[in-house]
Amino acid sequence: MGIRANRVLVVDDERNLVNLLRGYLEREGFEMSEAADGPTAIEEARRFSPEVVVLDWMLPGRDGVEVLRELRRFTDAYVLMLTARSEETDRIVGLSAGADDYVTKPFSPDELVARIRAMLRRPRAGDVEQDPPSEQFGGLVVDGDGRTVKVEGEEAELTAIEFDLLRVLSSRPGFVFSRSRLLERVWGEDYYGSDHVVDVHVANLRRKIEPTPSAPVYVQTVRGVGYRFAREYG
Structure with a gap:
């Protein structure tokens, strides 16, 4: 076959x-x-x-x-x-x-x-070699096997890209990912469009997982560099 x-x-x-x-x-x-x-x-x-x-x-x-x-x-x-x-x-x-x-x-x-x-060719599930089946970050639960995310017990409807972006960021809390590195890890090495897509998808992700998107708890901006996932929540 x-x-x-x-x-x-x-x-x-x-x-x-x-x-x-x-x-x-x-x-x-x-x-x-x-x-x-x-x-x-x-x-x-x-x-x-x-x-x-x-x-x-x-x-x-x-x-x-x-x-x-x-x-x-x-x-x-x-x-x-x-x-x-x-x-x-x-x-x-x-x-x-x-x-x-x-x-x-x-x-x-x-x-x-x-x-x-x-x-x-984009790496799936954040290109993390061994995704743990489930991880909890404060009120946020990320299920790598089921590719689902729950916020305070309620499932958030993420797109494939949003989920992969979250998996990359949350795989290394506190680590600052540049936009170019996020493009490589989530969109793939062959992507050659604008890195502005990262900012748009981060904004979309925040609207779905953050208690207050304008004051994010989980996905933080590092001005002039990129984004990091917080080590502490709340």
Whole structure:
């Protein structure tokens, strides 16, 4: 029995672009499905169960951010947003809604395939060689086996990237991780996008695990360097 190809769902209403990406992805050994509007994208994601979703921002029916928020209700597939918008605030909106990365149009199909491969090579569960099954940090419980997090007994719904980011940080309390090191450990050595994605995902993580996100107890900022997980809580 052969190894199953990684599945990629491309969601875009530009037929020429979809056909171009299909040629590149299938040539590289991926199995690809497609959708041209928001509602179809959600249906196809449920049916196809992709590892990666390439999702255009501007779609008929429902825009990409709406689709992304719905996808995050039932899948932890990596999501790479396609956007013709260059404004930083638009990219932040996509990342804050749960996207893992973004590419601005126009782009090289080779670059897109490279980004997808980098996503699929990302070390899982924080790249910790032997994750303990469960660790408690004050009111925060991180279950490495089940990839779940509870805050004061209530489960927090983290994306795959948010969980991996938390596992890296909490694996060495008190150690200061630079943004570049977090990119390498969580996004993978081949990632070559902006390190601003780290800040956005840290902000998302804080909203889900911190009692007061503006005054974080667990994930602390070290100005000019990066982030560390606290040694003491409360």
